[in-house]
Amino acid sequence: xxxxxxxxxxxxxxxxxxxxxxxxxxxxxxxxxxxxxxxxxxxxxxxxxxxxxxxxxxxxxxxxxxxxxxxxxxxxxxxxxxxxxxxxxxxxxxxxxxxxxxxxxxxxxxxxxxxxxxxxxxxxxxxxxxxxx
Amino acid sequence: xxxxxxxxxxxxxxxxxxxxxxxxxxxxxxxxxxxxxxxxxxxxxxxxxxxxxxxxxxxxxxxxxxxxxxxxxxxxxxxxxxxxxxxxxxxxxxxxxxxxxxxxxxxxxxxxxxxxxxxxxxxxxxxxxxxxx
Numbered sequence: 123x124x125x126x127x128x129x130x131x132x133x134x135x136x137x138x139x140x141x142x143x144x145x146x147x148x149x150x151x152x153x154x155x156x157x158x159x160x161x162x163x164x165x166x167x168x169x170x171x172x173x174x175x176x177x178x179x180x181x182x183x184x185x186x187x188x189x190x191x192x193x194x195x196x197x198x199x200x201x202x203x204x205x206x207x208x209x210x211x212x213x214x215x216x217x218x219x220x221x222x223x224x225x226x227x228x229x230x231x232x233x234x235x236x237x238x239x240x241x242x243x244x245x246x247x248x249x250x251x252x253x254x255x
Numbered sequence: 256x257x258x259x260x261x262x263x264x265x266x267x268x269x270x271x272x273x274x275x276x277x278x279x280x281x282x283x284x285x286x287x288x289x290x291x292x293x294x295x296x297x298x299x300x301x302x303x304x305x306x307x308x309x310x311x312x313x314x315x316x317x318x319x320x321x322x323x324x325x326x327x328x329x330x331x332x333x334x335x336x337x338x339x340x341x342x343x344x345x346x347x348x349x350x351x352x353x354x355x356x357x358x359x360x361x362x363x364x365x366x367x368x369x370x371x372x373x374x375x376x377x378x379x380x381x382x383x384x385x386x387x388x
Binding site: 159196 | 289290292294296297298299300302329331333334335336338340351353355357366367369370371372373374376377
């Protein structure tokens with residue numbers, strides 16, 4: 123699989139794990155051999171696997187069920203590091219995220235996530251096609 | 256200069272250019288040979304040098320003068336890519352940022368910036384030493 127597609131696949135897996143509240147999948151999606159960091163909206167930066175995973179467990183355990191959809195991802199690959207920008211469309215509103223990945227043991231693993239408030243994404247051609255059906 | 260220190264220097268130069276409203280310096284700090292992106296707080300992602308530089312020019316030209324200080328930077332270097340997380344302390348409040356750099360022509364240049372709302376940074380030992388003086 124080309125790196126660009128593999129990174130998109132890993133990015134989708136991150137949001138699928140979030141939507142499914144799948145902590146095991148989430149634990150596997152974040153890198154184990156590289157330091158990881160996370161900035162949730164309005165939070166201070168979380169540094170290290172313990173802080174990041176505890177925060178995600180707290181969010182998935184306490185928040186009400188929510189739909190979350192990744193929209194309009196933009197991928198850049200720089201050797202073993204990749205950066206994805208995307209919208210996160212939730213029931214409560216829209217966020218925009220920076221997700222950074224590392225190629226670790228043959229797989230792309232997330233090493234950093236920052237999400238913050240954003241205007242809704244513009245409709246893409248795929249969205250328009252879906253609307254017109 | 257070790258990569259870690261050189262990345263911190265580039266990160267400081269970014270905030271100095273912002274504080275000084277120095278568009279020439281800002282233009283030099285952002286990469287020219289690598290695609291660049293930027294997510295200002297509450298904005299949609301800006302993709303490409305034209306969009307990013309226009310937004311920065313608009314911000315520096317229209318906003319009232321502001322103090323901006325980078326606090327508590329955390330640096331990770333992955334070969335020719337580096338990631339800095341830091342607080343941005345402004346007169347109006349505190350933001351937290353992800354800044355990504357590429358090593359381009361022997362210099363670290365910024366290729367992505369995302370900033371969003373955050374609680375104030377915790378005082379570091381340096382800050383506490385300053386307070387106690």
